[in-house]
Amino acid sequence: MATTNDLKNGMVLNIDRQLWQVVEFQHVKPGKGPAFVRTKLKNVESGKNVDKTFNAGTKVEVETVDRRTFQYLYNDGTNYVFMDVQDYEQIEVTPEIIGDAANFLLENAEVIVATNNGRVLFIELPPSVELTITYTEPGVVGDSATGRTKPATVETGAEIQVPLFIENGEKIKVDTREGGSYLSRVKS
Numbered sequence: 001m002a003t004t005n006d007l008k009n010g011m012v013l014n015i016d017r018q019l020w021q022v023v024e025f026q027h028v029k030p031g032k033g034p035a036f037v038r039t040k041l042k043n044v045e046s047g048k049n050v051d052k053t054f055n056a057g058t059k060v061e062v063e064t065v066d067r068r069t070f071q072y073l074y075n076d077g078t079n080y081v082f083m084d085v086q087d088y089e090q091i092e093v094t095p096e097i098i099g100d101a102a103n104f105l106l107e108n109a110e111v112i113v114a115t116n117n118g119r120v121l122f123i124e125l126p127p128s129v130e131l132t133i134t135y136t137e138p139g140v141v142g143d144s145a146t147g148r149t150k151p152a153t154v155e156t157g158a159e160i161q162v163p164l165f166i167e168n169g170e171k172i173k174v175d176t177r178e179g180g181s182y183l184s185r186v187k188s
Contacts, residue, residue, distance in 0.1 A: 002062045004037040004054040012044065012116070014061040015052075019044040019121065027056065044121045047099065063116055067124070070113045072105050080105070082113060082123075093120050103158035104129045104176045125176040130186050131155055133170050136162065149182070 011022045020041040029035040035056035042049050054060070070082035070091070079092040080102070091113070095102065097120055104125055105111075112124040136152035149161040154172075160180045166172065171186040 001059050004039075004056060004058045004060060006062075007037060007039065007060075012063045012065045012114075012121070013041070014063050015041075019063055019116065020050075021122075023049065065121065066115045067112050068115075069110055070123075072107060072109045072111060074107060082111070085110065091120065093123065097122060100179065101125050101176070103156055103180055104131070104174065105156065106131070127177060128173050128175050128183055130171055130173055133162070133166060133168055133172060136166060136168060138167065 005027075007022055007025045009022055009024060013020045013022065021044055023040040023042050025037055025039040027035065027037055037054045037056055037058075039052050039054065040049060041052055069085050071085055073081045073083055073090070075081070076092070079094055080098050081090055081092055083090050093113070098105070101111075101123055106129065109126075109129065111126070114121045114124065131154040133152050134155050137150055148164055150164055150166075151159050152162040152166060153159050154174070158180060160174060160182060162172065162182045166182075166185070173183040173186055175181045175183050
């Protein structure tokens with residue numbers, strides 16, 4: 001057991017027999033009345049986000065979550081197969097747990113796999129990944145000065161928006177936290 005004063009981002013709480021990850025929190029001390037903690041929580045199972053307010057010092061049940069580095073090996077048609085980089089143990093993760101992260105998973109990429117009592121809760125991708133453009137419409141001379149974008153398909157099959165000057169075969173850096181937003185070209 002811990003109190004709301006001990007909350008940290010990424011911590012997993014057990015509230016009403018459901019696991020909730022702390023996305024953000026804020027200690028508030030109003031001029032009148034008692035202090036409280038405002039939190040944004042994400043349900044580990046469903047991905048649903050909720051805002052919850054606790055009185056300062058309220059006891060909360062913290063779940064032990066083991067975060068280890070795994071290497072993505074392949075998709076066997078139904079599940080994603082990962083290998084622990086320390087003991088080479090392989091695990092299978094369902095597409096429901098992977099979710100939108102599948103758009104940015106390349107073979108041999110390293111990710112963090114979070115488990116609780118042997119059950120995979122979620123995976124954490126690196127903040128950005130480098131992907132190659134497999135198809136996009138050709139750009140037109142003079143388009144680089146505008147802020148417009150066009151759709152492009154990357155090697156994982158995901159479609160993202162890129163600036164008009166990006167061409168087929170180019171490597172780009174993509175932000176995995178913002179749902180796949182373009183960051184920059186990768187210098188070769």
